[in-house]
Amino acid sequence: MQADRPFQVGFVHRLRFTRDAFHPENPAFAEAFEEPQTDDRTTRRRAIIFIDDGVAKATPKLGDRIAEYLAGKARRGVNVPEIRAIETVHGGERAKNSTEVVDQVLSATDRFGIDRKSFVVAIGGGAVLDAVGLAAATAHRGVRLVRLPTTTLAQDDAGMAVKNGINRFGKKNYLGTFSVPWAVVCDELFLTTLTDRAFHCGFSEAVKIACLKDPALLTQIERDAAAIRARDLAKAMPIIRRCAELHALHITDGGDPFELAEARPLDFGHWAAHKIESMTNYAVPHGEAVAIGIALDCQYAALAGLLPQADATRITAALTALGLPTSHESLDRVDELERGIEEFREHLGGRLNITMLTGIGQGVEVHSMDHALIARAAEALRSRRATTMRP
Ligand SMILES: NC(=O)c1ccc[n+]([C@@H]2O[C@H](COP(=O)([O-])OP(=O)(O)OC[C@H]3O[C@@H](n4cnc5c(N)ncnc54)[C@H](O)[C@@H]3O)[C@@H](O)[C@H]2O)c1
Ligand SMILES: [Zn+2]
Incomplete structure (x- = not known):
């Protein structure tokens, strides 16, 4: 049969x-x-x-x-x-x-x-x-x-x-x-x-999903960033709830809850994030690693001509305003970091799919990344480290 x-x-x-x-x-x-x-x-x-x-x-x-x-x-x-x-x-x-x-x-x-x-x-x-x-x-x-x-x-x-x-x-x-x-x-x-550090961690995922799906949410995050950083729940909860709703809707209405398709758009910024976590033996928590990963991919997209530099700068500034880091010494080890790309591909299966932004609320899948551009993006973040480090 x-x-x-x-x-x-x-x-x-x-x-x-x-x-x-x-x-x-x-x-x-x-x-x-x-x-x-x-x-x-x-x-x-x-x-x-x-x-x-x-x-x-x-x-x-x-x-x-x-x-x-x-x-x-x-x-x-x-x-x-x-x-x-x-x-x-x-x-x-x-x-x-x-x-x-x-x-x-x-x-x-x-x-x-x-x-x-x-x-x-x-x-x-x-x-x-x-x-x-x-x-x-x-x-x-x-x-x-x-x-x-x-x-x-x-x-x-x-x-x-x-x-x-x-x-x-x-x-x-x-x-x-x-x-x-x-x-x-x-x-x-x-x-x-929560400690302040753990409290701030969740907002990298909020920036992530706002950049992918909800430009108005990014504006709201920017407007309320200082209050969120100071842990004002009246300002933080609407953003947490909206972010939860967007994640839940992606599962229920996105058509691919068990990730059978190639692309995994909600993993924007995550190839580097996961690698930074393991490279640092998890001393960098997931939320902070995601902030660094988003900043890196935004800078990469700007250098690759995919994303206006102004948008990359804006997103990085939002992360900083939320008390999140956008650079880390692991960015000095670009060769090791880059192995995260293949590990990411292997985890998802099939060909490489990495979500990059072309604008706020607009993503595109790329199937390869350029070594020289990753190095330049990492260098750009490292040179800003002095000003963007967690106080
Ligand atoms: N399954 C998924 O799809 C998915 C999605 C995103 C992240 N993750 C995973 O989630 C993990 C990160 O989770 P996280 O950011 O919640 O951090 P975490 O679970 O590592 O917790 C951080 C610290 O906060 C403490 N803690 C937790 N709640 C507390 C509270 N209310 N008061 C005081 N202390 C508290 C914990 O004991 C821990 O020490 C990563 O392993 C990441 O891979 C999974
Ligand atoms: Zn995550």
């Missing part, structure tokens, strides 16, 4: 933004466990919860608060799962640099009888969401994952993703899967305990 039968699978991307998610009157977190009418409602579901140790440290008694919240909802007849365990996991890139967190979560799914209709809840930054997500996606070939992103970057980008991953062989996200989370609940209160 020979048969080619196309088929489709229906998913829902469930996203809530809220404030104080564990307040007894707040419905958002309980709603994250809602199930389709067709599911059996007679068995109470189970849940195990993993909290980023940075979050646990910054928010004492968080586990108790979550337990009280869910117990209160259950008493009022809301269909929420029974918590079997609340554990902390290593936060930051450490969560992705070994299999320790993945193993911890897998072992808990086994010990606490987490079946495919039970829930794994991940509370943390993008790194914890990625590592816990990989375990949740592989236990029993996939159990339900509820994400509570706790950094700006996780709330405006990573938390929306339909993928997960950890680092292997010195390469970012080498080991991972595509997997749609059951629900994503973003509580802005988490953002109040």
